[in-house]
Amino acid sequence: MGETQKLWSCKEKGLFQYLILLFVWKAVSGQIHYSIPEEMHKGSFVGNIAEDLGMDGKHLSDHDLRIVTRTGMVQYFTLNINNGHLQTSERLDREAICGEAEKCILKFQVMVESKRKLYGIEVEITDINDNAPHFPPGEQEVKINEISPQGSRFPLPEAQDQDLGINSVQSYQLTGSSHFSLDVKKGENGARRVELVLEKVLDREEQSVYDLTLTATDGGDPVRTGTTQIQVIVLDANDNAPVFSQPLYAFTIEENISKGSTIGRVRAADLDEGINGELRYSFKKATKKDSQMFFLNATTGIITVIGDVDFEISPFYEFEVQAEDYAGLFDRAKVEITVTDLNDNAPELTVTFLTNSINENSPTGTVIAILNVEDQDSGINGEVTCLIPQILPFQLKKSTDNFYSLVTVDALDREQRESYNITVSVTDHGTPSLSMDMVIALHILDTNDNPPHFSKSVYTSYFMENNQRGASVFSLTASDPDWEENSRITYSISKRDISDSSLSSCLSINSETGTIYALRLFDYEEFQEIHFQVKAQDGGSPPLSSNVSVTLFILDQNDNAPEILYPSTPTDGSTGIELAPHSSEPGYLVTKVVAVDADSGQNAWLSYQLLKATEPGLFTIGLHTGEIRTTRPFLDKDALKQSLVVLVKDNGQPPLSASVTVTVVLANSIPDILTDLSSISAPADPQSDLTFYLVVAVAFVSCLFFTFLLVLLALRLYRWRNSQLCDSGSVNFSGVPVSQFVGIDGVQAFLRSYCQEVSLTTDSRKSQFNMSKANYANTLTNQLTGEVKDSILAGEDFNLNREDQIILQVS
Structure with a gap:
């Protein structure tokens, strides 16, 4: 246990020594290279990427650094976004990552989002x-014939060390017997071949088994060793060893070959007979990977596939096979298996950077996406072509390695196209070729690049005068192909042909709909x-804005009655007098009525009509000229003073009119006028007589009506009394006809008949005639003029009191 702790302490010491020797350089290609030892702890420092890229460590968040790796690749490193340090994400084992490769280099890219730029990173894992060196498990047997001469050599199992270089096996040591020694030879690839050398002749009867210890030592610091037990068995004499038919067997297979397929066969021959000539085939110097991929038939020497052969995992296999007889004699041959690549991997597209929307005014060359293209095949099968099959305003540009940038090449217009589905297709060059498609959805954002547009450059509209206040007189709209707020249009009146204050009180426009309203009543005049x-x-x-010219034409209505200029109304209340000599011939021009109308067009076309004359047929008036002329010579019975009522009417719909009274005196000169007028007694005012007669008639009818009501009431009382007497005294009026009695229904019928004959009112506003006591003309309304004309033409007499207007309606 203490020895193990000592080894780990030495190991950590070695790791720190490697960290001290850590170095960084930038290659000519622009990639950043780091070198670290294996077995570093998770989170160990690898390099300061931010510093090596020339970035300010205090503002790293503005650059948005991140690591870009291929899909499916193990992520061995992480990037600390706070300080820009590259750190290990797990414990790194060079042997597990790179196997027996001389150099173990991990490649990936670091992307600077703010610059949309990729930087290649290489991290070399040093051994x-x-x-420690290790031998195949179990005790190793070496069979030696007792007749083997001194100096005979026998192969011993070689120690395996996953480390490389000086850390691999450097020496061997044999202990246990002086009959044997070791001979270590260095091969072409640097591997050491260990052979057992017979130093003394063996005698099986003296000793049939020798137990030896073989120790392998590497050159690392600290030094590591591995041992195995070798048992040497002395055999009886067998003087012929097996011999392979060839020293090297080379086979070629395709990847994805099915399991159980035969690759080839190795053959060896032994001149001995019997049991000494029987051979057994086995793998020698075969790694675990080889033994899991291939199977060697020990009897026949046929090599078959038992694993999944993949060119992308391993394109080449090399191992040794041994043929050994039962006497322990053997021969070895090398086997090389080459795997040919098939186009069995479709290209892969990975999105490294993507934006789903850009403004329509974005400049050409704007980066939309950065794509990574990978194909695990090799050679021509791994060569790819990346393109956009459609004709679109976009282009793929290759940046570094297998990275492509999708950029704009033409101006974009949202009004022509709002979105794009960009298909990116990648195809390899294998046979048959494999491909992959990716669809990138891109939305074009609107910018305010289109002003509002009117369908016309000039608008013209018409509306009638005397319009209602607030009425809509015209409406116009503009269109804007932009979107949302950029297309929301407001309308205003910008330029006027009259003062702003005046027009602002006349017209207004709805800022949202473009409808123009009249704020006042317009007069065509x-x-x-x-x-x-x-x-x-x-x-x-x-x-953005646009202007359009608008012209509103006001149409005339017949809202002005004719105005009579001559004869003018006297200011002193007297009547103007025109002279007509007694000797006037027919057609003599007495005077001319002059009138004007403020309207225009047919509304101002005037016609003249003689409504009333003291002597009908004596004078005539021109329909369109207004000239009053005599139609016959004057007679002695003709009154010296002639009153003519002239009606002037326009041609509008409905027509409006005005009337004037012209007084014509039959005299040759002014003195004659005075003489003739003095001899004329003042005639009774016909209007006053008519009013008197009407009042008398109304009073008479009223008395008659009340008398009738009294008589009717008396009859009803009399009849009621008689009925009471008949009921009580049996009085019978059976001989009297019922029709001789007038009831309430009869009174109502009488009233209806009376109202149909004569209707009197003093408060009518619809059908009234307004005439002055001096017979001067006043301007009449349309309804008044029509009623006056109809009454006069029908020959009915009328009389209007200026203070108290009484209307007589004759049915």
């Missing part, structure tokens, strides 16, 4: 003397058209 610009702005950062 330490951690394995004030505005005929409005010019302004609408601005559409998106919600991007920075925002």
Whole structure:
């Protein structure tokens, strides 16, 4: 136990010595190389990668360092992200990792995420003397014929040491008998062959068995040894040893050969007969791996496969076979088995770095992914081609070793394509070729690179004047192919042909829908058209905008009645007088009515009509000129003062009108006017007479109605009394017809008949005639004008009191 602790203490001392000798260098290829001894504890320091890459140890988190390894590869190292130190993740055994390889080098890559750059790392595992020499288990037998001459040589089992170089077996020592000595020969590959040399002639009858001890010593520090017991059996004479047909047997097989398949056969011959000529074949100098892969038939010498042959695990096998007879004579031959590679491994794609979305304005050369391509086959079977089979704005660029970068090569436009499914295909050059595909989904993020777009450069719309306040007069929209906020459009009125304050009180626009509303009632006579610009702005950062010109044309309505300019209404209340000589011929121009209309178009087309005249047929008026002319010569019976009511009507729908009263005096001069007027007694006002007659008629009808009601009430009382008398005194009126009595139903029928004949009201707002006592014209509403015209043309008399308007409706 103390010796074991001493060995471990020496081992740890050796490890620390190796740590002191640790060195780092950067090769010309750009890879970083470290060298460490095997058997270091988990978490041992390997190297300062951050320092070797020239990074600031205080800001390592900004660089995001990580180790990139091939899929399925054992992770022997870890990276401390706090200080950038490379450390072991487990105890490293060089013999388990690299076997008998002269150099044990582990390769991997370290990626700097911030730079999207890979650095190659090599860690060489150096050997330490951690394995003692050992012999095959059990006691070894050596059979020597008693007639063997002095100096005969017999092979002894060689010690195996998994260490390399000076740490492997360096010497042998034999103890136990002076009849034998050792002869150690160094082979071409550095291995030492041990042979037992017969120093003295043997006599089986004197001693048939010799027990020897063979000790193997390595050259490590500390020195390690291994021993085995050799029993030498002296045999009777057998003077012919087996001989192989050839010293070297070379076989070639393909990987993945099925178990139980025959590889070949070794043959040896022995000239002896009988039991001395019978041979047994066995493996010599075969490792455990060889014995688990192949089987040698001890009788026939046929070699068969018992394991899984894989070129990627081991492409070559070498061992020795021995043919031995029962007398202990033998011969050895070398067997070499070469494994040929088959294309049995498809290429593998591993994503080392990947981003699933980029902006559409990303510059060309932007790295989307870093891929690692591996093929476990060798030669042409391991050569691969990596490409993108589709025509896309992306390209694969080879970086270091088998790493490829997927980058953009053309400008991206999200409005043309929002996402890509990029297929990366890798194919090897074997026969038949094997391949692997990987699909990388990439989303294109939107940037505000498109301003809002109007479908027209100029918009024109029409709406009628006298619109309702707040009514929609026009609507326009713009489109934006961008996404979300970048396509969210707001509208505003940006430029106007009138002052901002004036238009802002006239129009407004819905910032979300683009609908334009009228804030006031528009008058065609004030505005005929409005010019302004609408601005559409998106919600991007920075925002983009577009302007469009809008023209709103206001359409005219017939909302202005004709205005009579001549004859004008006198300010003193008197009536203007026109002179017409007694000697006027037919067609004489008495005067001309002049009127204008503030509307436009057909709404301003005026027509003139003579509604009323003192002497019908004496005067006529031009339909479109307004000229009043005589139609016949004046007669003595004609009144000297003629009153003419002229109606001026426009052509709108509905039409509006105005009227004026023209007084024509039949006289040759002003003095004649005064003379004639003094001789004319003031006529009774026909309107006053009409009002008087109406009042008398209403009073009469009212008295008659109340008298009828009293009579009817008396009859009802009389009839009720008679019925009471008949009931009590048996009075009978059976001879009186029922129709001679008028009931309440009769009164209601009378009232309905009366209302159909005459209807009087003093508070009507719909059908009223407004005429001044001086017969001057006032502007009439549309309904008023129509009713006046109909009443006059029907020949009905009318009279309107200016203070108390009374409407007579004749059915």
